[in-house]
Amino acid sequence: MKKQWWHGRTAMQIYPKSFYDANGDGTGDLRGIIEKLDYIKSIGVDIIWISPIYRSPFVDQGYDISDYYQIDPGFGTMEDMEELLREAKKRDMYILMDLVVNHCSSEHALFKKALADPEGEYGQYFYFRKGKGNGQPPCNWRAYFGGSVWEKVPGQDDLWYLHLFAKEQPDLNWENPALRRRVYDMIRWWLEKGLAGFRIDAIINIKKDLSFRDYPADRDDGMCSVHNMLKHASGIGDFLLEMRHETFDRYNALAIAEAFDIKDGELPLFVGDDGYFSSIFDFSTEGLCKSRRGYFASGLPSVTEVRDTLYKSQAEMGDHGFFCNIIENHDEPRGASRYLPVSGQNDAGKKLLGLLMHMRRGMPFLYQGQEIGMMNYPFRNIDEIEDIGTLNEYRVALAAGLSEDEALAAVSLFSRDNARTPVQWSDDPQAGFTTADTPWFPVNPNYREINVRAQEKDPDSVLNFYRSLGALRKDPAYAETIVYGTFEPVLQEYSDLYAFFRRSAGKQLLVLGNMSEKEVTVPVPAESGDPHKDLKVVLNNLKHLEIQKNRITLAPWQGVILDVT
Numbered sequence: 001m002k003k004q005w006w007h008g009r010t011a012m013q014i015y016p017k018s019f020y021d022a023n024g025d026g027t028g029d030l031r032g033i034i035e036k037l038d039y040i041k042s043i044g045v046d047i048i049w050i051s052p053i054y055r056s057p058f059v060d061q062g063y064d065i066s067d068y069y070q071i072d073p074g075f076g077t078m079e080d081m082e083e084l085l086r087e088a089k090k091r092d093m094y095i096l097m098d099l100v101v102n103h104c105s106s107e108h109a110l111f112k113k114a115l116a117d118p119e120g121e122y123g124q125y126f127y128f129r130k131g132k133g134n135g136q137p138p139c140n141w142r143a144y145f146g147g148s149v150w151e152k153v154p155g156q157d158d159l160w161y162l163h164l165f166a167k168e169q170p171d172l173n174w175e176n177p178a179l180r181r182r183v184y185d186m187i188r189w190w191l192e193k194g195l196a197g198f199r200i201d202a203i204i205n206i207k208k209d210l211s212f213r214d215y216p217a218d219r220d221d222g223m224c225s226v227h228n229m230l231k232h233a234s235g236i237g238d239f240l241l242e243m244r245h246e247t248f249d250r251y252n253a254l255a256i257a258e259a260f261d262i263k264d265g266e267l268p269l270f271v272g273d274d275g276y277f278s279s280i281f282d283f284s285t286e287g288l289c290k291s292r293r294g295y296f297a298s299g300l301p302s303v304t305e306v307r308d309t310l311y312k313s314q315a316e317m318g319d320h321g322f323f324c325n326i327i328e329n330h331d332e333p334r335g336a337s338r339y340l341p342v343s344g345q346n347d348a349g350k351k352l353l354g355l356l357m358h359m360r361r362g363m364p365f366l367y368q369g370q371e372i373g374m375m376n377y378p379f380r381n382i383d384e385i386e387d388i389g390t391l392n393e394y395r396v397a398l399a400a401g402l403s404e405d406e407a408l409a410a411v412s413l414f415s416r417d418n419a420r421t422p423v424q425w426s427d428d429p430q431a432g433f434t435t436a437d438t439p440w441f442p443v444n445p446n447y448r449e450i451n452v453r454a455q456e457k458d459p460d461s462v463l464n465f466y467r468s469l470g471a472l473r474k475d476p477a478y479a480e481t482i483v484y485g486t487f488e489p490v491l492q493e494y495s496d497l498y499a500f501f502r503r504s505a506g507k508q509l510l511v512l513g514n515m516s517e518k519e520v521t522v523p524v525p526a527e528s529g530d531p532h533k534d535l536k537v538v539l540n541n542l543k544h545l546e547i548q549k550n551r552i553t554l555a556p557w558q559g560v561i562l563d564v565t
């Protein structure tokens with residue numbers, strides 16, 4: 001694997017609507033990001049991915065773009081964006097935008113033209129198909145946000161357009177070379193402006209199974225999941241390699257894919273020196289205990305299941321490429337609420353999660369607020385939910401026979417809105433996120449206990465621990481091992497214990513994490529070499545560590561990095 005400019009860095013996702021509101025209108029904005037650049041840098045983060053800031057009707061929070069060349073006025077202006085790029089550069093920081101090109105918004109000028117003349121030139125930019133007759137759409141695929149993937153073209157008898165997500169997000173027809181050229185032009189236009197690259201949205205969906213055939217229904221609605229179609233669609237690599245050569249390669253840009261549903265054995269095609277992308281997110285634990293029937297039928301995985309899944313994905317990637325490692329993002333609940341058992345949802349547990357994320361091979365990719373240990377939102381009422389996806393899941397739960405309270409409880413656990421609450425900057429009103437009386441989304445009521453200002457003052461805070469993790473990745477004594485070292489699990493018979501080596505030439509680190517409420521004593525693994533040598537503690541999320549003759553006792557939720565060279 002060739003070394004790349006971004007490998008040794010740390011990244012963070014910003015969800016701009018909820019990050020920081022500089023102009024006091026209740027919604028986060030670009031100037032808010034500019035104001036907080038020094039804070040972000042202080043966590044050791046130098047790459048920032050900003051969720052969509054393009055002009056949008058916000059049916060899916062900006063993932064429905066009506067103009068790819070404009071900043072949405074809710075976030076500011078193009079001048080603000082240019083200033084952000086300049087200010088980032090001054091600090092040796094890099095900005096990535098979200099590349100949402102599986103679909104656009106139904107308000108996009110191209111789609112409006114297409115609707116007006118589906119048979120004409122612009123109709124070719126989308127998928128229009130005749131139905132089966134009798135008011136039946138062309139096939140029985142269910143959209144990710146519920147209902148059919150087909151929506152009737154207004155004013156037409158039996159003509160439909162395809163949308164794998166909401167009906168306001170019509171799918172772009174990648175089979176049309178003119179569409180692909182437009183997409184590449186747009187990507188280059190932004191890279192010319194000084195972007196360092198993109199996070200690439202829902203990209204696996206750009207290749208359709210063009211037979212548009214039915215698959216067996218998997219719910220009472222008679223429809224089937226889009227995943228069936230993705231299994232049968234082949235040839236995505238041609239599009240992705242073309243995109244890479246036409247755009248990212250020319251700028252040495254960082255292209256990170258959100259790619260679910262990669263077929264078995266195809267990971268090596270997606271990443272690595274000749275892969276379609278620079279990197280992809282490791283979503284291996286995201287689907288654990290998730291049911292295709294919906295949130296209501298899903299549960300939370302055990303500590304051991306999560307651990308073993310992460311070990312497996314590390315092994316699959318090996319030295320071939322580089323993952324982006326996450327515990328949460330804007331589509332997921334908060335990592336501390338999801339991956340820590342309730343008894344571990346405390347500072348030690350949160351630091352341990354952060355430590356394990358930073359010490360896996362790949363680039364640590366934080367999500368805003370993770371560094372202070374923000375938690376899920378305590379939803380009391382379905383009216384508090386904004387997210388189109390969660391509202392659909394609520395309907396699915398009710399249809400399955402759950403009561404309103406049960407349905408709310410089920411969707412609260414997984415709702416994307418958990419991570420979309422405003423960042424908790426202080427214990428001032430509205431958590432210091434805005435000076436407006438009402439932020440666009442309520443702040444989590446725990447902001448008085450969990451906020452940046454309080455944690456800045458506390459040397460033992462979660463925030464300051466994340467700073468230590470960020471600094472360690474760049475420490476010349478450890479960087480090579482942490483960034484490029486091998487990942488080798490040991491002591492797997494201890495079910496709630498993470499134990500792995502990171503090894504590079506002449507250096508080895510042993511990472512131990514006790515993901516349980518019980519103390520655990522483990523032998524120092526023989527792989528550490530000379531049993532009599534001193535074990536040097538590089539980082540510890542608690543004050544002490546008990547080491548007795550070749551045995552180490554870890555307190556509940558304790559995580560340590562030991563230099564066992």
Ligand code: GLC
Nearest residue numbers: 060063100165201202258331
């Ligand atoms: C991706 C985004 C998600 C969005 C969807 C459709 O999964 O992360 O937020 O709803 O794509 O664009």
